[in-house]
Amino acid sequence: QINTERLVASLLELGTHGALPGGGVNRLALTDADRAGRDWTVAQMRALGMQVEIDAIGNGIATYAGSEDLPPVMCGSHIDTVRTGGLYDGNLGVLAGLEVVRTLKDAGVRPRRPIAVAFFTNEEGSRFQPDMLGSLVYVGGLPLAEALAAPAVDGPLLGDELARIGYAGSAPVGQPVVDSYFELHIEQGPVLDQQGIQIGVVEGVQGIYWTRLVFTGKSNHAGTTPMALRADAGMAAMRTAAFAHQLAEQTGGRQLATVGSLELVPNLVNVIAAQARMTVDLRNTDAAALAQVRAQLHAFAAQCAQEHGVQLEAETLADFDPVAFDPALVDSVEQHARAAGCSTLRLPSGAGHDAQMLARVCPTAMIFVPSIDGLSHNVREYTPPADIGRGAQILLQVMLERANR
Amino acid sequence: QINTERLVASLLELGTHGALPGGGVNRLALTDADRAGRDWTVAQMRALGMQVEIDAIGNGIATYAGSEDLPPVMCGSHIDTVRTGGLYDGNLGVLAGLEVVRTLKDAGVRPRRPIAVAFFTNEEGSRFQPDMLGSLVYVGGLPLAEALAAPAVDGPLLGDELARIGYAGSAPVGQPVVDSYFELHIEQGPVLDQQGIQIGVVEGVQGIYWTRLVFTGKSNHAGTTPMALRADAGMAAMRTAAFAHQLAEQTGGRQLATVGSLELVPNLVNVIAAQARMTVDLRNTDAAALAQVRAQLHAFAAQCAQEHGVQLEAETLADFDPVAFDPALVDSVEQHARAAGCSTLRLPSGAGHDAQMLARVCPTAMIFVPSIDGLSHNVREYTPPADIGRGAQILLQVMLERANR
Ligand SMILES: NC(=O)NCCC(=O)O
Numbered sequence: 001q002i003n004t005e006r007l008v009a010s011l012l013e014l015g016t017h018g019a020l021p022g023g024g025v026n027r028l029a030l031t032d033a034d035r036a037g038r039d040w041t042v043a044q045m046r047a048l049g050m051q052v053e054i055d056a057i058g059n060g061i062a063t064y065a066g067s068e069d070l071p072p073v074m075c076g077s078h079i080d081t082v083r084t085g086g087l088y089d090g091n092l093g094v095l096a097g098l099e100v101v102r103t104l105k106d107a108g109v110r111p112r113r114p115i116a117v118a119f120f121t122n123e124e125g126s127r128f129q130p131d132m133l134g135s136l137v138y139v140g141g142l143p144l145a146e147a148l149a150a151p152a153v154d155g156p157l158l159g160d161e162l163a164r165i166g167y168a169g170s171a172p173v174g175q176p177v178v179d180s181y182f183e184l185h186i187e188q189g190p191v192l193d194q195q196g197i198q199i200g201v202v203e204g205v206q207g208i209y210w211t212r213l214v215f216t217g218k219s220n221h222a223g224t225t226p227m228a229l230r231a232d233a234g235m236a237a238m239r240t241a242a243f244a245h246q247l248a249e250q251t252g253g254r255q256l257a258t259v260g261s262l263e264l265v266p267n268l269v270n271v272i273a274a275q276a277r278m279t280v281d282l283r284n285t286d287a288a289a290l291a292q293v294r295a296q297l298h299a300f301a302a303q304c305a306q307e308h309g310v311q312l313e314a315e316t317l318a319d320f321d322p323v324a325f326d327p328a329l330v331d332s333v334e335q336h337a338r339a340a341g342c343s344t345l346r347l348p349s350g351a352g353h354d355a356q357m358l359a360r361v362c363p364t365a366m367i368f369v370p371s372i373d374g375l376s377h378n379v380r381e382y383t384p385p386a387d388i389g390r391g392a393q394i395l396l397q398v399m400l401e402r403a404n405r
Numbered sequence: 406q407i408n409t410e411r412l413v414a415s416l417l418e419l420g421t422h423g424a425l426p427g428g429g430v431n432r433l434a435l436t437d438a439d440r441a442g443r444d445w446t447v448a449q450m451r452a453l454g455m456q457v458e459i460d461a462i463g464n465g466i467a468t469y470a471g472s473e474d475l476p477p478v479m480c481g482s483h484i485d486t487v488r489t490g491g492l493y494d495g496n497l498g499v500l501a502g503l504e505v506v507r508t509l510k511d512a513g514v515r516p517r518r519p520i521a522v523a524f525f526t527n528e529e530g531s532r533f534q535p536d537m538l539g540s541l542v543y544v545g546g547l548p549l550a551e552a553l554a555a556p557a558v559d560g561p562l563l564g565d566e567l568a569r570i571g572y573a574g575s576a577p578v579g580q581p582v583v584d585s586y587f588e589l590h591i592e593q594g595p596v597l598d599q600q601g602i603q604i605g606v607v608e609g610v611q612g613i614y615w616t617r618l619v620f621t622g623k624s625n626h627a628g629t630t631p632m633a634l635r636a637d638a639g640m641a642a643m644r645t646a647a648f649a650h651q652l653a654e655q656t657g658g659r660q661l662a663t664v665g666s667l668e669l670v671p672n673l674v675n676v677i678a679a680q681a682r683m684t685v686d687l688r689n690t691d692a693a694a695l696a697q698v699r700a701q702l703h704a705f706a707a708q709c710a711q712e713h714g715v716q717l718e719a720e721t722l723a724d725f726d727p728v729a730f731d732p733a734l735v736d737s738v739e740q741h742a743r744a745a746g747c748s749t750l751r752l753p754s755g756a757g758h759d760a761q762m763l764a765r766v767c768p769t770a771m772i773f774v775p776s777i778d779g780l781s782h783n784v785r786e787y788t789p790p791a792d793i794g795r796g797a798q799i800l801l802q803v804m805l806e807r808a809n810r
Pocket residue numbers: 089123124125131132188350351352353626627628675
């Protein structure tokens with residue numbers, strides 16, 4: 001039986017690393033705060049007697065030995081956060097895994113297969129792109145060298161930052177041998193909270209496409225340059241952003257579009273912007289629909305750039321197809337939740353997760369618990385202790401069943 | 406007779422202070438680079454034997470004595486630049502004034518009235534708002550205390566920066582006694598260059614309205630938050646920007662609209678923006694039309710904010726009515742230009758200028774010379790030596806005529 005209080009206390013303690021003055025956490029990947037969070041987490045793993053390995057992309061994997069030397073049943077998530085994040089996103093999956101091990105250890109239970117608990121590097125994708133980078137490299141979906149060369153939004157390369165914080169480990173990546181993977185996560189959306197459901201049974205993850213559009217025009221004087229003679233990079237970008245939004249609104253809800261980042265150069269009140277750098281995040285559970293919206297976006301951006309007389313460069317930052325989790329494991333999550341008396345709902349994940357990468361190499365499933373008001377990537381992100389305890393208990397049961405199989 | 410070579414050499418020399426690696430200048434108001442430019446300019450003034458006063462808002466005014474102790478005939482402009490500016494905007498008006506004095510001195514000419522040459526603080530309005538702040542305070546249009554409390558876009562207060570660079574002078578502001586004011590400036594727009602005209606006879610300055618709109622929504626996850634449940638501050642701002650642009654384009658050219666500055670918080674690819682801070686620059690030669698567009702902008706912004714479920718705060722950063730210069734002085738500029746064999750065109754100024762503030766207290770006029778390709782607020786801003794010489798020569802003649810009156 002999971003100790004909910006102990007688990008919640010560990011979430012609060014991890015949350016002190018990179019804590020923001022007004023609440024919430026800033027633990028962007030591979031910053032000093034991330035290092036502090038990693039150091040604390042590794043110390044917890046060691047205190048449990050687990051064997052800890054850091055791999056070449058900085059993922060940390062701790063193993064609790066099984067009675068036989070078989071591929072482990074793994075769980076995990078990430079401990080990096082967005083710049084203004086909460087205490088639960090990612091952290092819950094890692095610390096619930098440690099609570100599972102703590103519970104087994106306290107009860108003197110040694111399952112047949114090893115239990116592994118992982119934290120993956122740069123899941124958020126806020127500081128380096130793509131998101132889920134650590135788990136993507138772990139499963140061989142992105143060459144290590146390419147990942148190490150990813151530039152941070154604030155300049156330095158991922159490989160240099162990894163070395164700087166002392167997490168360029170020696171364990172190999174790219175060909176993991178894992179029995180199965182489970183991830184407990186907060187929903188980060190409003191569905192469970194609104195419907196009063198306790199456990200979300202996650203069937204898969206929607207498709208994610210991130211692009212960076214760089215419009216380059218000509219800076220000029222805001223008071224003397226006739227509208228018709230401008231090459232206003234900012235306006236081309238903002239009109240494209242409005243179009244993306246409109247596309248999403250027209251679909252009646254299946255398609256999402258977000259322009260979360262836009263920078264103008266030189267960014268002055270009376271100077272027409274010479275350059276606008278912006279990101280667009282498009283998501284859809286339907287791969288074909290996502291591909292169509294993506295094409296429409298790029299067509300509009302190109303036309304808009306031409307109308308404004310500005311150059312356009314587009315770069316793909318993330319491109320992940322929708323993923324379906326393992327039907328047997330998804331059923332197992334649902335059965336254990338129902339047996340425990342929890343209300344359940346099958347749903348897709350709106351957010352990307354490390355689980356979608358692990359699904360490439362082993363049977364995988366996820367468990368969601370509610371996010372109050374659907375808030376996430378927000379310092380006021382919150383999930384009540386009772387939900388946390390329920391989620392961790394289901395995680396314990398599905399993992400134990402699988403590990404003794 | 407103006408020495409064009411000497412004047413151009415002085416422009417290049419002033420341009421070394423705050424020079425950017427790829428050409429152009431960054432001498433934002435009251436930065437270290439601005440201090441260096443000021444120090445150099447004051448040294449030039451002193452070397453000419455002029456008496457230099459720094460006033461309480463940091464304006465520098467150098468006087469070449471007349472044969473009688475009368476109110477001076479003044480010329481001037483500014484030496485601050487935008488972040489990616491050129492060598493001519495403002496600098497030309499100040500250095501041409503010094504070249505006028507140098508020419509009179511070399512020729513042993515002592516006019517009846519004194520000749521004053523001024524550089525005014527923070528004309529550009531890039532670092533502190535409003536623009537033309539120094540000349541506005543000089544003529545009593547803005548209380549000194551209010552101006553000193555203006556915050557820089559990078560944080561510090563104007564008064565503190567003025568003290569830091571050693572230009573919080575003791576000469577009084579607010580009640581200047583000036584006979585008349587002339588300003589030579591590059592056009593900064595394309596009209597003279599496109600039509601092959603040598604001298605622009607400036608009839609006045611169009612109206613300028615700057616507002617800062619701050620949209621405050623709620624940061625949330627880009628992948629999990631349904632479009633209908635978002636409070637996307639960035640999208641509300643960008644849609645308002647697109648609307649402002651559309652309003653201007655619909656008028657067929659009289660109305661200008663520029664969104665030069667926009668900042669999103671937290672500015673991350675997968676986080677819906679919690680806040681968007683943006684400026685809008687609206688200009689029109691017609692005061693009533695400008696007032697109408699301004700009202701339409703604010704109405705749209707408010708409605709857009711409501712549709713997106715975000716809060717809106719609006720702040721006025723600059724608000725200057727169109728200004729008409731003194732008809733007799735404008736005629737005098739035109740006559741001297743024609744007598745010198747120059748082609749001329751009467752036109753309004755698209756940019757704001759210190760002259761529009763001086764026009765509140767004395768007869769005022771401006772002389773424009775062409776900007777190649779209409780480029781300004783751009784490191785590639787350029788005006789050929791021959792045009793510079795012609796402009797300075799007309800300045801000399803109109804000032805001398807007025808000073809001997
Ligand atoms: N779970 C989560 O917030 N992942 C970050 C990647 C994404 O934007 O979906």
